[in-house]
Amino acid sequence: MALKSFIDVPRDSHFPLENLPFGVFKTPNESNGRIGVALGEYVVDLAALGAKGLLEGPFDRDSLNEFLSLGRPAWRKVRTTLQKLLAVDTATLRDDVDLRERVFHRQRDVTMQLPVRIGDYTDFYSSYHHAHNVGTMLRGPENALMPNWKWLPVAYHGRASSIVVSGTDVRRPRGQTKAPDATAPTFGPSKSFDYELEMAFLIGPGNPLGQPVKIDNALDHIFGFVLMNDWSARDIQAWEYQPLGPFLAKNFATSISPWVVTLDALEPFRKSLPKQDPVPLDYLRAPNDVTFDIKLEATLQTASMKDRHVITRTNFQNLYWSIAQQLAHHTVNGCNLQPGDLLASGTISGATEDSRGCMLELTWRGANPLTLPNGESRKWLEDGDTLSITGWCEGDGYRVGFGEVTGKILPAA
Numbered sequence: 001m002a003l004k005s006f007i008d009v010p011r012d013s014h015f016p017l018e019n020l021p022f023g024v025f026k027t028p029n030e031s032n033g034r035i036g037v038a039l040g041e042y043v044v045d046l047a048a049l050g051a052k053g054l055l056e057g058p059f060d061r062d063s064l065n066e067f068l069s070l071g072r073p074a075w076r077k078v079r080t081t082l083q084k085l086l087a088v089d090t091a092t093l094r095d096d097v098d099l100r101e102r103v104f105h106r107q108r109d110v111t112m113q114l115p116v117r118i119g120d121y122t123d124f125y126s127s128y129h130h131a132h133n134v135g136t137m138l139r140g141p142e143n144a145l146m147p148n149w150k151w152l153p154v155a156y157h158g159r160a161s162s163i164v165v166s167g168t169d170v171r172r173p174r175g176q177t178k179a180p181d182a183t184a185p186t187f188g189p190s191k192s193f194d195y196e197l198e199m200a201f202l203i204g205p206g207n208p209l210g211q212p213v214k215i216d217n218a219l220d221h222i223f224g225f226v227l228m229n230d231w232s233a234r235d236i237q238a239w240e241y242q243p244l245g246p247f248l249a250k251n252f253a254t255s256i257s258p259w260v261v262t263l264d265a266l267e268p269f270r271k272s273l274p275k276q277d278p279v280p281l282d283y284l285r286a287p288n289d290v291t292f293d294i295k296l297e298a299t300l301q302t303a304s305m306k307d308r309h310v311i312t313r314t315n316f317q318n319l320y321w322s323i324a325q326q327l328a329h330h331t332v333n334g335c336n337l338q339p340g341d342l343l344a345s346g347t348i349s350g351a352t353e354d355s356r357g358c359m360l361e362l363t364w365r366g367a368n369p370l371t372l373p374n375g376e377s378r379k380w381l382e383d384g385d386t387l388s389i390t391g392w393c394e395g396d397g398y399r400v401g402f403g404e405v406t407g408k409i410l411p412a413a
């Protein structure tokens with residue numbers, strides 16, 4: 001049964017009272033962002049509620065970092081207070097016309113910013129099918145997975161400075177590439193521009209240097225999730241990635257959605273983690289480890305095709321490693337995570353062909369181009385293309401959704 005607010009929330013909205021995702025927004029006349037939650041077509045201004053004494057917390061800020069550092073009891077208290085304040089039978093805000101004027105902004109009238117100042121960003125490689133497909137292309141099916149893959153959640157440290165909020169245009173990068181049969185590399189715009197459908201979670205309080213987070217406590221350190229597109233230049237990647245991993249093929253832009261959906265909002269959509277074989281080492285084992293049933297889609301729109309066309313349909317449950325395992329592994333050597341750090345899943349591909357989460361897999365490195373409804377075809381993304389990713393959990397009479405992360409590709413400068 002859906003909760004009811006005095007604010008009308010359409011049945012298929014991503015942002016019912018059950019969700020209340022956190023973000024940072026700016027109204028047209030103001031220079032500083034502040035914190036709000038999404039409800040239906042509105043942003044609820046938490047700074048305005050704070051000024052009125054109805055809510056306690058660091059909401060008159062242009063990032064969630066300080067709020068994230070407070071930890072789950074504080075996050076939960078705010079969520080519970082908001083759900084009560086916004087409920088259909090609570091009069092405090094409902095019947096105060098002046099206050100409502102200050103507290104509710106239409107989402108279409110505000111600009112969303114990055115929700116956090118991201119200090120560090122890590123990208124995992126946790127989908128079995130993605131790793132297997134990519135490995136098969138590079139090394140053949142016999143050696144598709146590296147020997148470490150089922151023993152530890154493989155990852156690389158990415159770059160935080162080039163993470164941008166949804167809606168930001170993304171420029172095709174230039175770089176060094178080398179065709180397999182060429183004797184020397186050439187320099188120019190990437191010819192194999194790709195997306196990667198991912199999700200990422202934000203770190204709450206974090207841990208001191210030298211003190212690992214035990215897997216049983218890992219979820220206490222996770223505030224919530226965003227959608228992520230890890231834009232990738234495959235030709236640059238192929239030439240540069242050995243032996244130290246991705247570098248310029250990945251760090252020119254990474255897009256995230258503006259609304260952070262809390263673990264509390266995802267609670268009803270918990271699923272048990274599929275069995276892992278081999279059984280992981282002790283520090284990666286939690287008796288009741290969880291994943292989440294989150295439906296995910298990527299759509300492509302081209303300059304000459306107005307409608308969005310779905311090219312990936314997948315689910316968060318396709319990940320082999322859990323977020324608790326990722327976090328426990330990340331800190332097991334004493335590495336310290338800090339409020340606002342972003343840890344991403346890696347491309348989320350499933351077993352079926354339509355669940356592949358990037359062009360590299362969908363077209364099998366360009367061998368089987370996609371045909372779009374208007375007759376255009378794509379081996380890779382082209383200038384003028386817009387790639388969007390959305391995701392949601394289907395509840396009983398409501399949806400807990402993530403909105404979207406979208407970006408349009410501009411020609412190389």
Ligand code: MN
Pocket residue numbers: 123196198230346347
């Ligand atoms: Mn990635």
